[in-house]
Amino acid sequence: MIYLDHTATMIPERELLEYYVECALEYPANPASIHSAGFAARKAQASAINQLAKSFDCRPEELLITSGGSESINMAIKGALAANKRLGQRVLISEGEHSAVAETAKWLTSHGYIVETIGLSAEGIIDLKQLEQALKKPAAMLSLIYVNNETGAAAPVEEVVRLRNSLQPDMLIHVDGVQACGKLSWSFKRLGVDLFSGSGHKFGAPRGIGFLIHRYGIKIEPLIHGGGQQRGLRSGTENVPLVMTMARAAEIANNDLAQKTDYISGLKRQLLDRLTELGVSYMPLSPVNAVPGIVSLAVEGLRGETLLHALENNEIFVSTGSACSSKKREESAVLRAMKLPEDLIKGSIRISLSKSNTIEEIDTVAEAISQAVKWLVRR
Amino acid sequence: MEDINKHGIDKPLELAATEELILIRLGEIALKGMNRGKFEGQLMRNIRNRLRNIGKFEVNHSQSRVWAIPLDEDADMAAALDAISKVFGIVSVSPVRSFHGDIDQICLQAVEYARLLLADGRKMSFKVESRRGDKNFPLKSPEICREVGAALLLAYPEQLTVDVNNPDFVFYVEVRDLNYIYHTVIKAQKGLPVGMGGRGMLLLSGGIDSPVAGYMMSSRGMQIEAIYFHAFPFTSNQAKEKVIELARLLTPYAGSIRLHVVNFTDIQLKIRDDSPTDMITIVMRRIMMRIAERLAISRGCKALITGESLGQVASQTLEGLVTTDHVVACPVFRPLIGMDKDDTVQLARKIGTFETSILPYEDCCTVFVAKHPKTHPSLAHAEEAEAALDIEALVEQGLNDIEVIDL
Known part of the structure; x- marks a missing residue:
């Protein structure tokens, strides 16, 4: 199996599960x-939380x-708005939000809030000019995706914060950092x-825990x-060993991050170079500033889903759009917000890379894509 | 101590031994003449087949009724009732209790039977209906009703009242070789026993319509086989699993089904590459029909069955249907041709295929659909569109690459 769907979920390392x-x-x-x-459990948990706090600064x-x-995400948005009613009922989100934010925003709308959506630039990040315009009026909250789960585009969070500080210093900013970690x-x-x-x-811990x-x-x-x-904010018996495991995963994810990012950038380059060498006609959809681990691309003449199944036949696992919304079979809202043509949206696949992938695997994948194109694309 | 009940005329009546069994009422078959026996024989074979996985049952035929009698004490009667109610050729089924005895015994059994119905102290209205098959029985039907009704009222004065127009339940008594009592009549599917209407090949896609079409032909006694055109990776393996599941969902009604999965990918690619875009769907369907007919003949099927409905999609216009029919000689049954989609959906829900049909996997009809497909193709159009294709070779290719799945 060649697993290239780390954005959907990472496969936890055996050592971590043993831990x-x-x-x-x-x-x-x-x-x-x-x-x-x-x-003893309380102490172990406190130490794990200290460790997490250190990892997240x-x-x-x-x-x-x-x-x-x-x-x-639900707690951040609903919980903070409920506790800060003085800030009003105007909420801003971007067009590139994951459904966890977009659906929560819909819920807000049905509960009296006014949600405004800020468009994306061609690079797949929040349009800062539109945001600046929107910040001329007070708002209670801006919820922004940090690293887009479909394209890998990384939002300019510091710049957004600067805008907020100068225009609407009271407005809260929530960052959906799910894909940023690791x-x-x-x-x-x-x-x-x-x-x-x-x-x-998303950064190596088992499922069922977040922060x-x-x-x-x-x-x-x-x-x-x-x-x-x-502190009364989230009732329910804590899963101490799982908290400890997430702390360990965060620590491992942070170790040599720059080096790992370089390695993954190398894999991405290799993939795109090999495809070009093999004569595959494709269009990269991930913007230049995207994190290297998320590679969105469209192969000419081939639907994303068709390519996904063709690769699956070779035990290679990729995604189309975001795995969480694939079941609904709607076309990617994010790619549409980037104003990409219909064919590219339908053709998009997401290859997500991690440090566990090898150059040999990447060569195999490029070869399999090239074979699929030869077989399935109109001659 | 001496048993005082052994003597004396006032000895309290004891409950006779009872048996639980299933009463099966026949529908249209009862109207058959000389060949009625054949229909009944087929129906009993079908019932036996369906009960095989549930437990040991004896299925026999007497007094224009069919009976299923459990041979194991712990036979799952609810599962058996459900299975029998899905066999075509049956109007209704009832779980019944049988015993020997006179009118006193019948009354005693009725009181005992009603005890369970009224167990939670609920109040209900009822009426009694009776049939006297045994003309030697001393009481006539209205008298049986009166006696049993009186016994029930006497036993449950607080809970039961009589309502002959709109009762909560009807208490049925039938006096034949034995006495039978019951209160439930479950509607079945009617139709004719599968196996009496020849064999047909169903073109099964993953949609809502084709399983319903299969159900409908099966209800007329047709034994069905199914053919599915799989175009991996244009359609996923989940789509194939879905079609297998749809065929499996039909088996409680249609009996065992052989599903033929044709590997259609390369055929579809050739159609896409060598015929005009707006005619792809028509050409594809014509080739599917040819493959289906050839397979049908080799399997002893004398008709094709499709789920098409006039005007539903671009390829199901009259002209579209004429061009697809033109390539085959056998009859093509389209039981949904004049049906409204809502009614088809309702039927799909009733037979239990709807939820599976709407799972979001594409079938191969939808993958290559042109933005503006031809809606009124002429025969000449269709033939011209196929001019660049070696049709015979494509049909052969399809027939030579089939996976058979028995359900």
């Missing part, structure tokens, strides 16, 4: 229990553990945003009420 089992056996107690086994008390990206180097402190959502399985960073002093209302865990 989970170890932690689960060593800290079996409920961290809220007041006996010594509970205390935030304070431990700014960090909340959730069940994953969607929960974090793909680029970021620091919560330096970004200057108020809320940051992330998901463990939300909320800047110190920013109020949020809980989505889930109950036993009052995590």
